[in-house]
Amino acid sequence: MTKYKDVYGKYSLGSGAILSDENKVWDRIDEPEIMAAYNTSIRRDLVKSGISLDDLSHWYVMDIGTGRQALTFLDIGADKVDHFDISPENVARLSEYRANTAIEDRLTTTCCDVVKTDLGSDKYDFIYLNGIVQHFSNVGAGIENCIKALKKGGQLWLYFYRSGTFDNFVAYMVRDLIHSSNVAKDDKILKEHFIASILSYSDDATKNYATSMYIDGAFTRFAQLFTLSTYIDFIAVRGLKIVSSSGLDPLGKDVDHYFSRAATVITLQKTDDDIDFSALTNTLSPENDVNQLDKSLYNQPEILATIDLYTQLKSLLNTNNVPASLTTFVAVRLFDFLASKTRSADYNPMDRHTDMQSLMINIIKLIEGEYANT
Numbered sequence: 505m506t507k508y509k510d511v512y513g514k515y516s517l518g519s520g521a522i523l524s525d526e527n528k529v530w531d532r533i534d535e536p537e538i539m540a541a542y543n544t545s546i547r548r549d550l551v552k553s554g555i556s557l558d559d560l561s562h563w564y565v566m567d568i569g570t571g572r573q574a575l576t577f578l579d580i581g582a583d584k585v586d587h588f589d590i591s592p593e594n595v596a597r598l599s600e601y602r603a604n605t606a607i608e609d610r611l612t613t614t615c616c617d618v619v620k621t622d623l624g625s626d627k628y629d630f631i632y633l634n635g636i637v638q639h640f641s642n643v644g645a646g647i648e649n650c651i652k653a654l655k656k657g658g659q660l661w662l663y664f665y666r667s668g669t670f671d672n673f674v675a676y677m678v679r680d681l682i683h684s685s686n687v688a689k690d691d692k693i694l695k696e697h698f699i700a701s702i703l704s705y706s707d708d709a710t711k712n713y714a715t716s717m718y719i720d721g722a723f724t725r726f727a728q729l730f731t732l733s734t735y736i737d738f739i740a741v742r743g744l745k746i747v748s749s750s751g752l753d754p755l756g757k758d759v760d761h762y763f764s765r766a767a768t769v770i771t772l773q774k775t776d777d778d779i780d781f782s783a784l785t786n787t788l789s790p791e792n793d794v795n796q797l798d799k800s801l802y803n804q805p806e807i808l809a810t811i812d813l814y815t816q817l818k819s820l821l822n823t824n825n826v827p828a829s830l831t832t833f834v835a836v837r838l839f840d841f842l843a844s845k846t847r848s849a850d851y852n853p854m855d856r857h858t859d860m861q862s863l864m865i866n867i868i869k870l871i872e873g874e875y876a877n878t
């Protein structure tokens with residue numbers, strides 16, 4: 505496989521919308537407004553999981569991501585935090601901050617791939633995986649590695665993207681349009697899309713939150729999707745019990761483009777540390793990543809019609825006389841439909857497919873009108 509440098513740190517800081525001014529996501533690591541938002545969100549996460557801040561003061565925490573979550577855990581009283589990230593930029597920023605503050609004894613930061621690195625065993629009281637696991641090269645292997653590192657009785661915060669939801673359907677489509685795959689293998693066009701999204705999504709051609717989200721959605725190397733039931737079955741046989749959850753409904757439905765949340769959280773407690781993972785099937789492997797454009801998943805005519813239109817649009821964009829730049833414009837536009845129009849306050853989710861179809865019909869007409877017979 506071609507060497508592909510993932511996008512985090514330089515081109516995206518992820519897409520967690522917890523900031524009142526979301527564009528601040530690009531500011532310095534300890535920007536007070538951002539840290540205050542992380543503080544509120546992590547405290548809420550802990551309360552939701554039934555964890556008290558008093559417990560936290562004895563805890564050894566593991567965190568993956570931008571580094572802001574790791575700083576927040578220390579700020580709200582965790583005893584020690586080990587931070588990991590595959591992004592050299594994220595680790596360098598946290599490392600520089602760490603060297604200039606009095607937290608050196610309580611924080612480590614390491615650049616590595618946590619799917620392939622030995623994280624130790626029976627070590628952590630709390631592992632915080634917020635927006636992380638779908639980006640692993642092998643989701644099941646990465647989660648197993650984290651479970652091994654968790655103490656018996658310890659808790660793991662697991663946030664994951666859910667197959668069968670509208671947002672992930674559109675993001676999958678955009679990834680397929682750009683890469684002809686759900687795996688981003690070639691970063692030659694990354695810079696072009698980075699700049700195109702900045703030009704399209706900001707008033708003043710500066711880095712903005714929508715760009716961070718676009719690159720996170722379209723260019724992160726892996727964005728693997730599995731159904732909720734696949735995740736739940738996977739963790740149950742590995743000796744973990746669910747202690748709290750958020751956004752799991754509608755339970756029992758693998759496809760729901762109107763009411764199902766795109767990302768879901770469960771908090772798990774390790775109840776058994778004597779399980780031989782090698783004897784278990786890894787259902788969260790790359791081969792089981794669910795192709796959201798596979799028509800056999802659906803019996804809803806509107807989803808099937810959207811897939812047909814998308815297929816027509818993709819084939820038109822790949823016609824010889826249509827400039828490649830139009831694929832970039834269309835990808836940026838489709839993502840904006842998702843991130844902006846469908847998320848506006850008064851938007852009716854029931855209009856998602858009809859609106860997306862009329863957008864694609866108009867794009868097809870426009871391109872065919874100019875390029876059909878040239």
Ligand SMILES: C[S@@+](CC[C@H](N)C(=O)[O-])C[C@H]1O[C@@H](n2cnc3c(N)ncnc32)[C@H](O)[C@@H]1O
Nearest residue numbers: 512518569570571589590591617618634635639
């Ligand atoms: C969408 S961002 C989530 C950011 C997080 N919610 C935060 O605010 O800090 C995903 C993060 O996971 C990291 N990541 C993805 N795959 C990884 C891996 N295999 N090992 C270590 N870090 C990884 C990325 O570099 C990125 O920082």
